[in-house]
Amino acid sequence: MNFRQLLLGACALSAVWLAGCMVGPNYHRPDAPVAATWKIEGPWRQGEPSDQLGKGDWWTIFGDSELNSLEVQAVAANQDIQVAITKLEQARAQARIAVAGLYPQANTNLGASRGTDAGNRPFNQLSAPVPLTSNTFEIPFTVTWEPDLFGGIRRNIQSLQASYQASGADLANVRLTIAAEVGADYFTLRQLDAQIAVLDRSVASFEKGLQLVENRQQGGVASGLDVAQEQTLLDGTRTQAILLRQQRAQYEDAIAVLIGQPAPTFRLPFSEISARLPAIPSGVPSDLLERRPDIAEAERQMASANAQIGVAMAAYYPSFPISLGGGFESFSLTSLVNANSTFWAVGVSAFETIFTGGARRAQVQYQQAGYQGTIATYRGTVLNAFREVEDSLAGLAVLDQAEKTQAAAVADARKALDIATNRYTGGLVNYLDVITAQQTLLSNESLAAQLDGERLVTSVQFVKALGGGWDASSIAALKVKPSIKQAVEP
Numbered sequence: 353m354n355f356r357q358l359l360l361g362a363c364a365l366s367a368v369w370l371a372g373c374m375v376g377p378n379y380h381r382p383d384a385p386v387a388a389t390w391k392i393e394g395p396w397r398q399g400e401p402s403d404q405l406g407k408g409d410w411w412t413i414f415g416d417s418e419l420n421s422l423e424v425q426a427v428a429a430n431q432d433i434q435v436a437i438t439k440l441e442q443a444r445a446q447a448r449i450a451v452a453g454l455y456p457q458a459n460t461n462l463g464a465s466r467g468t469d470a471g472n473r474p475f476n477q478l479s480a481p482v483p484l485t486s487n488t489f490e491i492p493f494t495v496t497w498e499p500d501l502f503g504g505i506r507r508n509i510q511s512l513q514a515s516y517q518a519s520g521a522d523l524a525n526v527r528l529t530i531a532a533e534v535g536a537d538y539f540t541l542r543q544l545d546a547q548i549a550v551l552d553r554s555v556a557s558f559e560k561g562l563q564l565v566e567n568r569q570q571g572g573v574a575s576g577l578d579v580a581q582e583q584t585l586l587d588g589t590r591t592q593a594i595l596l597r598q599q600r601a602q603y604e605d606a607i608a609v610l611i612g613q614p615a616p617t618f619r620l621p622f623s624e625i626s627a628r629l630p631a632i633p634s635g636v637p638s639d640l641l642e643r644r645p646d647i648a649e650a651e652r653q654m655a656s657a658n659a660q661i662g663v664a665m666a667a668y669y670p671s672f673p674i675s676l677g678g679g680f681e682s683f684s685l686t687s688l689v690n691a692n693s694t695f696w697a698v699g700v701s702a703f704e705t706i707f708t709g710g711a712r713r714a715q716v717q718y719q720q721a722g723y724q725g726t727i728a729t730y731r732g733t734v735l736n737a738f739r740e741v742e743d744s745l746a747g748l749a750v751l752d753q754a755e756k757t758q759a760a761a762v763a764d765a766r767k768a769l770d771i772a773t774n775r776y777t778g779g780l781v782n783y784l785d786v787i788t789a790q791q792t793l794l795s796n797e798s799l800a801a802q803l804d805g806e807r808l809v810t811s812v813q814f815v816k817a818l819g820g821g822w823d824a825s826s827i828a829a830l831k832v833k834p835s836i837k838q839a840v841e842p
Contacts (some may be wrong), residue, residue: 367815374503375669376662379655382727384734387637392745408503410820411535414808416627418620419538422611424633426534427527429612436519436526436740440830443519447512447832454507455839456497460679463490482704489688492679497676511659513831518652520827524645532816536809541603542625543805544596549592549624550797558586558790565783578783585787589794625804634745640737643819647737648827650730656775657723737817744814751807758800765793 411423427433468485500506562582568574608618641647678696682688703714769789775781815821 357404369498373501374506374662375665376503376507377658379658381404381651382654382730384641384731386641386734387738390634390637390745391742391748408798410815411531411633413630413815414535414627414811415630416538418623419535419627422534422538422607424529425611425613426530430530430610431612433523433526436523440516440519443512443516443832444720444832447509447516448507448838449833450509450512451834451838453508454500454834456495457659459496461492463492464488487683489683489685490679491684491688492677492681494511497674497675498671501672502666502669504663504669507659507662507666509693511656511663512673514652514656514659516832517827517830518649518656520830521652521824523647524822525649528645528816528822530610532812533605533818535812535815537603537607537610537806539625539627539805541600541607541620542623542627543802543809544600544603545622546801546804548593548596548600548622548796550794550801551589551596554589554790554794554797555586555593558582558589561786561790562586573779574783581783581787585790596618602609625801625808627808629807629811632638632818634741634814634818637738637741639718641734642820642824643822644737645819645822645824647730647733648731648824650726651824652827654726654730657719657726661716661719661722661723664712664719667705667712667715670702672700672702674698674700740817741814744810744817747810748814749809751803755800755803755807758796758803760792761796762800765789765796781801 409420409423411419465488466485467488468483470483562579565574565578565582569576569579604618604620605615607620608615611618635643641651676696676698677695680688680690680693681695682690682693687693769786769792772789773783774787776783776786
């Protein structure tokens with residue numbers, strides 16, 4: 353057999369391999385329960401998703417420069433994101449390992465030896481039994497290749513490609529989750545700032561009220577009870593402010609961890625809420641199947657598990673490894689690389705496992721059960737996504753109404769305090785009415801500040817539930833393709 357015949361034979365086997373079948377089921381995305389519309393409607397739903405949510409920087413819709421800076425730092429330095437990036441790199445390497453199974457494997461083992469054969473060795477053709485010393489130099493090459501006739505290797509490539517894409521979706525989901533946590537913690541911190549500001553203003557007001565009743569007591573108009581009641585209200589308000597500052601410090605430390613900074617050196621200056629409540633379009637429920645990275649990850653995991661069924665089924669079929677060996681061998685380095693020193697051999701074998709004690713069947717059943725499990729996970733992820741959006745829509749609807757009624761409550765409380773103060777100074781009522789009015793205004797102003805923060809936090813959760821402007825098309829490019837370059841890589 354000459355080289356031309358070997359080349360023709362290899363081409364023929366390649367053609368058979370390329371035309372070979374792939375055992376196992378082809379993947380089709382299973383159906384998931386999808387509603388036609390959302391249950392809750394809201395006045396903030398305007399336009400289409402692309403009008404409001406920018407890909408990758410959705411937080412800019414709140415118009416808060418401090419938040420924008422924190423989000424950029426979190427994307428660059430958060431350690432959970434860094435872990436997800438390394439997992440993506442590992443998944444890509446695994447896919448490249450699978451693709452390598454399509455290519456021949458080449459090996460060489462250079463050798464040089466010097467040895468002496470015994471003079472009394474068997475079959476010695478020399479007239480005298482003298483030892484024989486000789487040198488051996490060799491440069492052997494071995495090439496092995498197993499054509500993927502039944503698709504086991506290709507199914508494994510499909511599985512690991514899908515896992516690679518699932519890791520890409522997981523990275524997007526981690527980024528979205530971290531960005532949402534930064535946003536929620538930041539707006540909660542600003543909510544606390546607003547509540548602290550309400551308490552500080554109340555403390556200043558109560559100090560003036562205390563001075564008033566003390567002056568009136570000295571004039572014999574007010575009693576010691578009036579002074580004690582106002583002092584009690586003042587001290588209690590100061591206590592509330594101290595406790596809220598402690599809560600604020602905890603959220604500040606949480607943000608520090610999220611953006612990759614040490615908590616002791618991180619500071620956010622006090623500032624009341626300046627962000628605007630954005631209009632966030634929700635689209636239709638079916639959009640979530642392409643806009644949520646966790647749904648995309650679950651879908652890619654299904655595709656990976658489906659391909660593993662084919663890998664398991666391919667074990668039922670024989671393999672046909674092809675080997676080609678050759679190289680140079682000589683007793684002298686000077687004559688090592690020439691025509692008379694060459695040797696070669698080529699061979700094809702067939703290997704088939706006949707009995708496995710049911711192991712192959714059990715492996716197929718194992719992979720089939722695993723695939724069914726990924727279907728349930730996928731459908732559960734879809735259902736949870738719908739729940740999160742509905743919860744956010746309902747929360748925004750309730751908070752929108754509550755904010756309007758609470759604004760009216762604050763105005764009413766201020767009016768009541770003015771009336772109570774005027775009646776007290778006019779001698780028509782005792783100071784208890786003023787104390788009650790002060791407490792009512794304080795609680796309503798604090799609740800109004802809390803509602804402002806909760807609306808922003810719920811808006812962040814709503815954006816997260818919608819996928820943050822992400823779409824599944826971004827993971828399509830995560831694919832390792834066979835190439836000539838990889839075939840010759842070490």
